[in-house]
Amino acid sequence: xxxxxxxxxxxxxxxxxxxxxxxxxxxxxxxxxxxxxxxxxxxxxxxxxxxxxxxxxxxxxxxxxxxxxxxxxxxxxxxxxxxxxxxxxxxxxxxxxxxxxxxxxxxxxxxxxxxxxxxxxxxxxxxxxxxxxxxxxxxxxxxxxxxxxxxxxxxxxxxxxxxxxxxxxxxxxxxxxxxxxxxxxxxxxxxxxxxxxxxxxxxxxxxxxxxxxx
Amino acid sequence: xxxxxxxxxxxxxxxxxxxxxxxxxxxxxxxxxxxxxxxxxxxxxxxxxxxxxxxxxxxxxxxxxxxxxxxxxxxxxxxxxxxxxxxxxxxxxxxxxxxxxxxxxxxxxxxxxxxxxxxxxxxxxxxxxxxxxxxxxxxxxxxxxxxxxxxxxxxxxxxxxxxxxxxxxxxxxx
Numbered sequence: 001x002x003x004x005x006x007x008x009x010x011x012x013x014x015x016x017x018x019x020x021x022x023x024x025x026x027x028x029x030x031x032x033x034x035x036x037x038x039x040x041x042x043x044x045x046x047x048x049x050x051x052x053x054x055x056x057x058x059x060x061x062x063x064x065x066x067x068x069x070x071x072x073x074x075x076x077x078x079x080x081x082x083x084x085x086x087x088x089x090x091x092x093x094x095x096x097x098x099x100x101x102x103x104x105x106x107x108x109x110x111x112x113x114x115x116x117x118x119x120x121x122x123x124x125x126x127x128x129x130x131x132x133x134x135x136x137x138x139x140x141x142x143x144x145x146x147x148x149x150x151x152x153x154x155x156x157x158x159x160x161x162x163x164x165x166x167x168x169x170x171x172x173x174x175x176x177x178x179x180x181x182x183x184x185x186x187x188x189x190x191x192x193x194x195x196x197x198x199x200x201x202x203x204x205x206x207x208x209x210x211x212x213x214x
Numbered sequence: 215x216x217x218x219x220x221x222x223x224x225x226x227x228x229x230x231x232x233x234x235x236x237x238x239x240x241x242x243x244x245x246x247x248x249x250x251x252x253x254x255x256x257x258x259x260x261x262x263x264x265x266x267x268x269x270x271x272x273x274x275x276x277x278x279x280x281x282x283x284x285x286x287x288x289x290x291x292x293x294x295x296x297x298x299x300x301x302x303x304x305x306x307x308x309x310x311x312x313x314x315x316x317x318x319x320x321x322x323x324x325x326x327x328x329x330x331x332x333x334x335x336x337x338x339x340x341x342x343x344x345x346x347x348x349x350x351x352x353x354x355x356x357x358x359x360x361x362x363x364x365x366x367x368x369x370x371x372x373x374x375x376x377x378x379x380x381x382x383x384x385x386x387x388x
Contacts (some may be wrong), residue, residue, distance in 0.1 A: 048245040082255030086375030163339040195256045209241040
């Protein structure tokens with residue numbers, strides 16, 4: 001009886017020692033390989049260049065050739081000259097939505113959502129007498145329609161939505177480009193107080209993802 | 215029980231989210247066409263008529279030079295220049311009024327006509343108006359002590375969007 005108790009105690013002690021010493025059990029097991037699920041968000045990226053045969057990059061509207069030229073490049077060919085009341089000039093901006101294989105970094109279709117202007121320098125009052133009309137064609141059509149308009153001051157005050165007459169948005173699908181025509185007219189009612197005024201602005205086109213955003 | 219608790223918590227969270235007016239942030243992008251320049255032109259002429267000229271005292275048969283006026287155009291826009299000439303007073307009325315000739319060397323202008331076209335001018339162009347007078351020797355005593363005034367004014371208006379169909383002058387002087 002005593003012997004039995006002894007061996008039992010010894011076994012318990014040995015087991016405890018084994019556990020304390022870090023002894024392991026080799027149980028039967030199995031497992032799958034670790035599956036890594038990687039998530040990556042797409043990117044929306046648009047670029048643009050002026051058109052009308054001008055060298056790029058450069059502004060659509062410029063008064064002198066020097067203002068419109070590309071540094072070290074070909075001379076600009078579409079100077080407006082100084083503006084007289086009643087003068088009107090149309091220039092084109094080509095907006096591009098290209099993926100990496102086509103020189104861009106976008107991965108999704110886009111809506112061209114709005115246009116705004118940012119003042120760089122000059123007399124902002126001139127913006128009240130410069131009327132801006134943005135036109136483009138319907139997809140699959142050569143018919144140009146107005147998609148945004150206002151005074152340049154309106155565009156400086158905030159983004160003007162780009163919408164077809166039926167209210168729909170202007171698409172710029174991945175790996176495509178879209179032509180926006182900007183017509184600026186110096187209001188014929190501008191009086192002598194506007195003589196000699198100068199204004200420099202940026203035109204900005206805003207895009208938004210098309211997916212999940214009808 | 216646990217399942218019900220989790221579901222309730224999810225519902226509460228969703229309602230809270232909607233009630234707080236949470237907005238969706240879609241991907242956006244921009245492209246900029248920079249440095250668009252707009253400069254209004256100018257229409258500008260000098261003023262050669264600043265000083266008045268006095269001619270006299272005249273006697274019948276007198277003639278001479280009133281003045282030569284050179285008008286220089288300095289605007290950055292091309293412009294039509296025009297002349298308005300008018301006379302008033304007894305010396306310019308009656309049977310033998312003083313006669314005024316206005317000439318730019320090529321064209322003659324009338325002394326009593328408004329908005330006569332001097333021509334289309336570009337920056338730096340000028341024109342000199344030679345203004346002369348002559349008085350008939352037959353002017354009688356009724357003219358003694360009479361006075362008169364010749365008024366000349368030159369003005370300019372942009373030619374862009376303002377030229378008549380024949381290209382001979384502006385559509386409007388204002």
